Amino acid sequence: MNTRVSFQQEIRSYLLQKQIPNIDRTDGFDKLDFEITISGVRFYLEAKEKRQRYRLSNWKWEGEEENLVIIDELSVRKCLGVAPYSGILVRDCTKERYIFYSILRLLLIPKKRVNRVIHRAVQALKGKWLVDVRNGIVCTSLDESFEKIVRYIEVLPQALQALECLGNFLGESIGRGGIVRQPEHWEKDVKETW
Numbered sequence: 730m731n732t733r734v735s736f737q738q739e740i741r742s743y744l745l746q747k748q749i750p751n752i753d754r755t756d757g758f759d760k761l762d763f764e765i766t767i768s769g770v771r772f773y774l775e776a777k778e779k780r781q782r783y784r785l786s787n788w789k790w791e792g793e794e795e796n797l798v799i800i801d802e803l804s805v806r807k808c809l810g811v812a813p814y815s816g817i818l819v820r821d822c823t824k825e826r827y828i829f830y831s832i833l834r835l836l837l838i839p840k841k842r843v844n845r846v847i848h849r850a851v852q853a854l855k856g857k858w859l860v861d862v863r864n865g866i867v868c869t870s871l872d873e874s875f876e877k878i879v880r881y882i883e884v885l886p887q888a889l890q891a892l893e894c895l896g897n898f899l900g901e902s903i904g905r906g907g908i909v910r911q912p913e914h915w916e917k918d919v920k921e922t923w
Contacts (some may be wrong), residue, residue: 736778736820737762743871761807761815767875768882773815775804780822788843790859798828798865800835802842802856808832813885818874821862827874828865831881833888838864839900864898 734742737755740763744751752764761773783790783797790797798819808815809832816831830838839861844854868874888895894903 736776773811775817777819800858827868830865
């Protein structure tokens with residue numbers, strides 16, 4: 730991990746070194762940072778960086794600081810615009826690690842949403858998501874991070890067809906509800922739908 734260069738530059742160098750086709754959009758604000766072609770698929774990636782430790786009293790986070798990552802809600806919404814082949818990769822300089830959140834994972838994990846006051850020409854609010862690092866995919870290198878992106882692309886078709894709740898994330902409990910669905914329920918649903 731080279732924290733002396735920006736995370737976007739680290740990714741640029743990595744993509745060049747590995748000869749991964751990409752479009753760099755880091756000079757704008759309306760699209761995700763990188764459009765990469767990997768495993769024959771266009772994947773859209775936003776690069777974020779945790780440069781220093783957070784002051785927990787500012788964020789009202791109830792866990793350990795080392796488990797906190799703060800993500801812009803706008804970045805998540807940009808990922809939704811090109812879903813499901815999108816995600817956010819965070820470089821955590823405080824722990825020398827990377828954390829990958831696919832858009833699917835971001836939608837499923839528990840999170841705390843807050844508005845941060847910002848002062849520009851006028852006062853405004855910026856949406857932030859407080860998420861637990863342990864609900865992401867923690868990696869020790871960019872190589873490992875891109876391996877996890879490839880793995881996400883590979884398992885995505887099956888994940889999108891799964892009927893049960895996906896994942897078992899820290900901070901949630903998945904219970905059971907409703908009545909047991911019987912074959913006659915499905916038959917009735919089909920008849921009434923068509």
